[in-house]
Amino acid sequence: MSNELLVESLPLAAAGGGPLFGRVAFIGIGLIGSSMARALAKLGLAREIVCSARSQATCDKALELGLVSQASTDAGAMVAGADLVVLCSPVGTYADLAARIAPHCTPGAIVTDVGSVKQAVIRDVAPHLPEGVHLVPGHPVAGTEHSGPEAGFAELFENRWCILTPPAGANEEAVAKVADMWRRFGSNVEFMEASHHDKVLAITSHLPHLIAYTIVGTATDLEEDTKSEVIKFSAGGFRDFTRIAASDPVMWRDIFLNNREAVLEIIQRFNEDITALQRAIRWGEGDKLEELFTRTRAIRRGVIDAKQA
Amino acid sequence: MSNELLVESLPLAAAGGGPLFGRVAFIGIGLIGSSMARALAKLGLAREIVCSARSQATCDKALELGLVSQASTDAGAMVAGADLVVLCSPVGTYADLAARIAPHCTPGAIVTDVGSVKQAVIRDVAPHLPEGVHLVPGHPVAGTEHSGPEAGFAELFENRWCILTPPAGANEEAVAKVADMWRRFGSNVEFMEASHHDKVLAITSHLPHLIAYTIVGTATDLEEDTKSEVIKFSAGGFRDFTRIAASDPVMWRDIFLNNREAVLEIIQRFNEDITALQRAIRWGEGDKLEELFTRTRAIRRGVIDAKQA
Numbered sequence: 001m002s003n004e005l006l007v008e009s010l011p012l013a014a015a016g017g018g019p020l021f022g023r024v025a026f027i028g029i030g031l032i033g034s035s036m037a038r039a040l041a042k043l044g045l046a047r048e049i050v051c052s053a054r055s056q057a058t059c060d061k062a063l064e065l066g067l068v069s070q071a072s073t074d075a076g077a078m079v080a081g082a083d084l085v086v087l088c089s090p091v092g093t094y095a096d097l098a099a100r101i102a103p104h105c106t107p108g109a110i111v112t113d114v115g116s117v118k119q120a121v122i123r124d125v126a127p128h129l130p131e132g133v134h135l136v137p138g139h140p141v142a143g144t145e146h147s148g149p150e151a152g153f154a155e156l157f158e159n160r161w162c163i164l165t166p167p168a169g170a171n172e173e174a175v176a177k178v179a180d181m182w183r184r185f186g187s188n189v190e191f192m193e194a195s196h197h198d199k200v201l202a203i204t205s206h207l208p209h210l211i212a213y214t215i216v217g218t219a220t221d222l223e224e225d226t227k228s229e230v231i232k233f234s235a236g237g238f239r240d241f242t243r244i245a246a247s248d249p250v251m252w253r254d255i256f257l258n259n260r261e262a263v264l265e266i267i268q269r270f271n272e273d274i275t276a277l278q279r280a281i282r283w284g285e286g287d288k289l290e291e292l293f294t295r296t297r298a299i300r301r302g303v304i305d306a307k308q309a
Numbered sequence: 310m311s312n313e314l315l316v317e318s319l320p321l322a323a324a325g326g327g328p329l330f331g332r333v334a335f336i337g338i339g340l341i342g343s344s345m346a347r348a349l350a351k352l353g354l355a356r357e358i359v360c361s362a363r364s365q366a367t368c369d370k371a372l373e374l375g376l377v378s379q380a381s382t383d384a385g386a387m388v389a390g391a392d393l394v395v396l397c398s399p400v401g402t403y404a405d406l407a408a409r410i411a412p413h414c415t416p417g418a419i420v421t422d423v424g425s426v427k428q429a430v431i432r433d434v435a436p437h438l439p440e441g442v443h444l445v446p447g448h449p450v451a452g453t454e455h456s457g458p459e460a461g462f463a464e465l466f467e468n469r470w471c472i473l474t475p476p477a478g479a480n481e482e483a484v485a486k487v488a489d490m491w492r493r494f495g496s497n498v499e500f501m502e503a504s505h506h507d508k509v510l511a512i513t514s515h516l517p518h519l520i521a522y523t524i525v526g527t528a529t530d531l532e533e534d535t536k537s538e539v540i541k542f543s544a545g546g547f548r549d550f551t552r553i554a555a556s557d558p559v560m561w562r563d564i565f566l567n568n569r570e571a572v573l574e575i576i577q578r579f580n581e582d583i584t585a586l587q588r589a590i591r592w593g594e595g596d597k598l599e600e601l602f603t604r605t606r607a608i609r610r611g612v613i614d615a616k617q618a
Contacts, residue, residue, distance in 0.1 A: 141542050143545075145609065161542055200538045201542065203528050204528070204539050204545050204547040207527075210586060212605075214579060218578050218582045219608075232499075233450050233470055233510065233513045234513055235450050235451060236452075237517030237521070238513040238517050240550075240552070245605040245608065247606075249598075256598055257593055264587065266527070278576050281566065286562050286566055289562040289565055290559060293522055293562060297558060299554065300525075301555075303548050
């Protein structure tokens, strides 16, 4: 098949700046998938881009936006002949999807994903894939609070990190190609053990989202009168939380359910720390508050210096 | 004295678009004070702008930046002859400052402030002011994570709310003048009971800051290795918290200590809500998570519609 030939000739093509992939199939085409499709097209890294989505409406939208040349609710039909399959749906769908697409995967194909948890991906996807189909789990640490295929843009990944967590014994060439793709998108690629990824992201991403969802919920549970005032005066800090708490609900439900242990451990630590602050406020211990607030200010400096602000 | 004459002639001057005030004295000249000074100067609303600061270095900086024509560590000397005194230092300093400036206040002068708590201001300042000096507590709901006189800019207050909490029996003309000033700065002015202000701000501003400080502290308490990764991968949500947690430490210490009851009550509510989420994650109750996350997303829409995003 022509796609296998393409894969074999790719190192040369890649060196020459040509397409990295023949057919790329996105399973799910929301903010991240559509941004990747745009970046692939912009950089000429794929000969053909197709997608599958759960709803016909999303398939139609992807075609209408010109993101893909083919779209179907039948994921198997889309991955057939693809040398790169990118799972871009909520991680809770992966196990079922993997079982459905596995029989249609072309030998030598790479299956990657963009999920925010990585141990669950290896657990749910790897057992289904046939010998000779290579799993390279990935996580671009980038995003906005918007979702859907209209929300994407090719520059989303520039100067952001993309973490790859290939399992032991992963095909080296497949890993190198996925890493190459992300670097061409402008990302810095980092390799990590899946379990370590899940711990680091629990603190840098999952806890912040959980807390933002919580505080916005706490505020809206106050009486109707106060609710409108909460929005009105949100510039005092609250609005930053509403932005984070506007992220995709199903995607985030699946993240919490699939990184349960790490998230529960970090909530526990957070609870201890907020209880200590609560006590300091109750007892008027100004020194303790000032000491913490001075320490956290320095961290912001680190974020700015790391160009992640 | 010429300043008293100025005050008496002001309604006419104001109607004609001229200066609202003769001498304006800022006590403290950080982000907010220096932004106000810039806005007053830009709009020609004051004939003379002076300031007092605790340190000579800040006084020198304010002069060097051209924010004021006079600056002194002697607050009493600066308020003498002023028809508007603006307290812009951390609220914990107000009681002592009020006692020090009271003997120097010109009869008919207005004393206002920009503190994020309002009951404490009335409690700490009002008892010191002589008859005929008018207290008009205010709170511009605006800011950035930067502090100091260099950080200010004249447009900071545009399209933001400014809440005024005049105590019962406040001088109406004084209140109207302060409101007029904020409107000319581009703010929307809202009047509120001080106790209601403190409750609304506990949820829209104080709790978000406390949580941001906590989570950034929680993260930095992890081992050195993980700390650098926390910054590295902060684009996943954490960085938004670091911005808030970079706010002025002393100012925020004083806010928490001076809005203790409302803040402790709202922490309690927040704790209950995060415990419920923690339990939902532990027991795999995806429906509960999705329901909350869908609800909070709608709130963001409200913030955007209210043009506070």
